[in-house]
Amino acid sequence: MNRKKFIKTCGIAFVGLPFASALLTSCESIYYATNSIQNNKIIVPLSEFEIPKKNSTAYRNFVMVKTSNQDFPICLYKTGENQYTASLMKCTHRGCELNVGGGIYSCPCHGSEFDTKGGLLEGPADQDLKTFKTLIKNENIHIEIS
Numbered sequence: 001m002n003r004k005k006f007i008k009t010c011g012i013a014f015v016g017l018p019f020a021s022a023l024l025t026s027c028e029s030i031y032y033a034t035n036s037i038q039n040n041k042i043i044v045p046l047s048e049f050e051i052p053k054k055n056s057t058a059y060r061n062f063v064m065v066k067t068s069n070q071d072f073p074i075c076l077y078k079t080g081e082n083q084y085t086a087s088l089m090k091c092t093h094r095g096c097e098l099n100v101g102g103g104i105y106s107c108p109c110h111g112s113e114f115d116t117k118g119g120l121l122e123g124p125a126d127q128d129l130k131t132f133k134t135l136i137k138n139e140n141i142h143i144e145i146s
């Protein structure tokens with residue numbers, strides 16, 4: 001490869017990198033965590049955030065929590081060390097199920113967006129998401145649903 005062709009190839013790779021990165025960020029996979037219900041609390045083991053690798057452990061940014069008595073899943077999002085938020089994935093505009101990716105929740109119906117704490121970022125919705133209190137206890141996250 002001559003010098004001119006090398007520079008051209010590197011330039012294309014350099015320009016394409018941010019797009020590839022954005023695409024990968026928006027393709028975070030959805031993982032439904034195992035859970036149990038006790039006294040109006042959904043219990044999710046902290047280990048559900050772990051992704052075992054060959055010689056290490058990676059961690060998910062979020063997991064989805066679905067129980068048989070909910071119409072919509074709850075997204076349990078890790079926002080810091082031992083800090084988690086739990087938001088109902090039901091858009092406050094007209095009730096569509098939200099998507100998660102790129103650090104926000106977005107509505108496929110009319111485009112509303114919410115942050116990972118359930119706060120409204122962009123309409124047409126005009127209210128924050130329904131959120132639930134979380135508590136870490138004995139290697140589990142307790143989501144208070146009452």
Ligand code: FES
Nearest residue numbers: 091093094107110
């Ligand atoms: S239902 Fe979500 S923006 Fe309309």
